[in-house]
Structure formats: C-alpha cells, structure tokens
Amino acid sequence: MPTLNLDLGARSYPIYIDSGLFENEKLFSDHIRGKRVCIVTNTIVAPLYLEKIKSKLTNFDVDEIILPDGEAEKSLANFERIMSHLLKNEHGRDTTLIALGGGVIGDITGFAAASYQRGVDFIQVPTTVLSQVDSSVGGKTAVNHPLGKNMIGAFYQPKAVIIDIDSLVTLPVREFNAGMAEVIKYGILGDYDFFVWLENNISSIKAGDKTLLAEMIERCCQCKADIVANDETEAGVRALLNLGHTFGHAIEAEQGYGNWLHGEAVATGMVLAGKLAVAMNLLEVSELCRIESLIEAFDLPLQAPETMGCDDFTRHMRRDKKNIGGKLRFIVPTAIGKSEIRDDITQETLQQIL
Numbered sequence: 001m002p003t004l005n006l007d008l009g010a011r012s013y014p015i016y017i018d019s020g021l022f023e024n025e026k027l028f029s030d031h032i033r034g035k036r037v038c039i040v041t042n043t044i045v046a047p048l049y050l051e052k053i054k055s056k057l058t059n060f061d062v063d064e065i066i067l068p069d070g071e072a073e074k075s076l077a078n079f080e081r082i083m084s085h086l087l088k089n090e091h092g093r094d095t096t097l098i099a100l101g102g103g104v105i106g107d108i109t110g111f112a113a114a115s116y117q118r119g120v121d122f123i124q125v126p127t128t129v130l131s132q133v134d135s136s137v138g139g140k141t142a143v144n145h146p147l148g149k150n151m152i153g154a155f156y157q158p159k160a161v162i163i164d165i166d167s168l169v170t171l172p173v174r175e176f177n178a179g180m181a182e183v184i185k186y187g188i189l190g191d192y193d194f195f196v197w198l199e200n201n202i203s204s205i206k207a208g209d210k211t212l213l214a215e216m217i218e219r220c221c222q223c224k225a226d227i228v229a230n231d232e233t234e235a236g237v238r239a240l241l242n243l244g245h246t247f248g249h250a251i252e253a254e255q256g257y258g259n260w261l262h263g264e265a266v267a268t269g270m271v272l273a274g275k276l277a278v279a280m281n282l283l284e285v286s287e288l289c290r291i292e293s294l295i296e297a298f299d300l301p302l303q304a305p306e307t308m309g310c311d312d313f314t315r316h317m318r319r320d321k322k323n324i325g326g327k328l329r330f331i332v333p334t335a336i337g338k339s340e341i342r343d344d345i346t347q348e349t350l351q352q353i354l
C-alpha cells in the first residue's frame with residue numbers, strides 16, 4: 001500500500017515512504033511496464049545503492065548511466081549523454097528510467113524521461129532529505145543553462161516515488177541539514193502544528209530516529225501533494241512553495257552553485273522573507289525569532305553573505321521565473337503556518353532589510 005497518492009487524474013501516482021523499501025522486489029516491478037530499465041545515478045550514490053536496486057530487477061533488462069556528482073552536472077551536456085546512451089542501447093518507448101539519487105539526478109532524469117521519444121516512464125528513487133521531501137514529488141524537471149538555473153525543463157510526472165528512509169544513513173550531515181530547510185519551509189508556509197512538531201523533535205530528528213523521519217517526510221510529501229494537486233503548473237498556490245527561494249536563488253547564483261547548498265540558501269532566504277514581512281508589519285518579531293531559532297537548530301545560516309548588497313540581490317531576482325509584468329514577486333510569511341504572494345514590495349523596504 002502506498003503511503004500517499006498524488007491525485008492528478010490520469011497522471012496520479014503513489015508515493016511510498018518507509019524503511020527497507022529497497023529490499024522490496026515487487027514494489028519496483030509493479031511500476032515498470034516494459035522489459036527495459038535504465039537507472040540514472042551518480043558516482044557517489046552508485047557504490048552505495050545501485051547493486052541493491054539492480055538485484056531487485058532480475059526480471060528486467062537493466063543498464064545504467066553513472067554521471068559525475070554535483071549541481072554543475074545538471075547540464076544539457078549530460079542530458080545529451082543520457083539521450084545518446086538510450087539510443088545506442090536501443091531503448092524503446094516502453095523503457096522505464098529510474099532516477100536514483102538526490103535532486104540533481106531526479107531533475108535531469110525526469111527531463112530526459114519527458115523528452116526521450118516524446119516521453120517514457122520514470123520512477124523517482126530519491127536519496128537525500130531534500131529530494132525526498134521536495135524535488136521528487138510534483139513533476140518539475142529541468143537542467144541548468146549557463147545563464148540560469150532550471151531554465152530548460154518540463155512539467156512531467158513520475159509513475160511512482162519510492163522513498164527508503166534507510167538511504168539517509170549515508171547522507172553527509174551538511175546535506176541532511178540543508179534538506180531540513182525545505183522541511184521547515186512547509187511548517188512556515190502552511191502548517192503551524194508541523195512547525196511546533198519540528199520544534200519539539202529537533203534532537204531526535206538530528207539523531208536520525210527512523211520513525212520520526214518517516215513521519216516527517218510523509219507530512220512534507222502530503223503538503224506538497226496537496227498543493228500540486230490543486231495547481232500542477234504553478235498558476236497560483238504552488239508558488240507558495242518558493243518561500244525563501246527568491247532570495248535563496250540570488251545567493252546561490254552570486255556565490256556560485258555548490259558553495260552554498262540549495263537548502264542553506266533557502267534557509268537564509270526564509271529569514272530574509274521573514275524580515276521583509278516584519279518590515280511591512282505583516283509578521284510579529286517574536287514569530288521571526290522562532291523561525292530563526294528552528295533554522296539555527298539545524299546549523300543552517302541565518303545571514304546573507306557579507307559581500308552581497310541589495311543591488312546584487314535585485315540583479316538576480318529580476319530573472320526569477322515567478323516575476324510577472326516586470327514586478328518582483330515574493331512569498332512572505334504572515335504568521336508561522338501562513339504565507340502570501342506579494343508584488344508590492346518597494347525598493348526602499350528591500351534596501352532596509354538587505
């Protein structure tokens with residue numbers, strides 16, 4: 001039984017969240033239509049989990065692509081490499097791609113699946129906190145362009161998402177904490193009770209308590225699934241998921257991708273969005289302090305890089321995909337558990353908080 005279902009009519013799919021799922025042979029085969037499978041992964045994840053997954057797919061003709069690690073590899077060059085591999089190995093339209101890894105692998109594999117022969121099936125097998133709570137659910141797929149992150153992509157949903165909590169055991173602490181920024185985001189943007197639950201469970205989560213991690217990931221996926229089911233292509237409410245991302249993307253772009261992890265930039269971005277809300281009298285200072293404390297508890301940064309001024313931020317923020325009609329749009333928290341999309345933020349207010 002799936003833990004959750006993302007309800008999108010004909011494009012609905014199950015999300016499985018548990019320990020030991022990589023041992024479950026049937027779970028994988030139930031979501032593979034044809035005989036052929038190509039697993040896309042990277043040099044870090046392959047030695048950890050590739051053979052395990054392959055050993056569960058003995059009834060299929062399986063090959064793999066092992067990309068180098070890192071955000072820089074979410075590129076058109078590697079997209080082409082995947083296309084060439086599939087063509088050379090004569091994968092047909094009934095092949096299934098499996099994305100085994102973090103958000104980088106999930107995004108590029110999803111886009112490859114959307115494009116190869118106009119679309120083949122794919123399964124998300126996310127192995128980082130960030131990809132388990134965010135990028136593997138919802139069907140946003142992309143590669144980066146030198147002129148902008150995620151600038152080339154498609155909305156394309158997987159056939160299933162298989163989240164084995166056990167895979168987090170090997171994740172470096174810094175990556176774990178970066179993923180926690182997206183977890184905290186769900187609490188701030190729309191779920192006060194979840195925010196309190198996180199405040200109450202900080203040490204057990206950091207200690208890797210599997211029951212708590214499963215519950216945490218399920219609550220995040222449920223939140224994302226609800227939002228995506230209401231707004232698949234981000235015409236409205238889905239934009240709330242970008243809380244902290246307008247500032248965060250600017251930090252990532254300015255500092256060079258990889259120097260600040262995505263989640264770290266989002267953590268600081270959420271603090272800046274909170275400061276913006278306080279400056280506009282939309283949020284109580286005491287609530288901003290609680291947000292900062294929770295972020296800090298996971299060793300995430302609260303302050304933008306000292307070298308970055310207001311102009312550096314606005315230069316990047318003008319390119320944001322959320323902007324409409326030349327106006328900067330921000331998601332701002334109006335309370336813990338409530339947020340709004342605003343496009344009435346003045347340059348003076350920005351200058352004040354940056």
Ligand SMILES: NC(=O)c1ccc[n+]([C@@H]2O[C@H](COP(=O)([O-])OP(=O)(O)OC[C@H]3O[C@@H](n4cnc5c(N)ncnc54)[C@H](O)[C@@H]3O)[C@@H](O)[C@H]2O)c1
Nearest residue numbers: 044069102103104105127128130131134135140167170171
């Ligand atoms: N599609 C979406 O909706 C969406 C949402 C948020 C973020 N993203 C994208 O996700 C990407 C970031 O994802 P990420 O944070 O998972 O980064 P990532 O994929 O780079 O993974 C982080 C690091 O952890 C390693 N790793 C992965 N699983 C591991 C494991 N189980 N054990 C040990 N090491 C492991 C990776 O090799 C990498 O070095 C960005 O490209 C971002 O744009 C997409």
Ligand SMILES: [Zn+2]
Nearest residue numbers: 182245262266
């Ligand atoms: Zn994010």
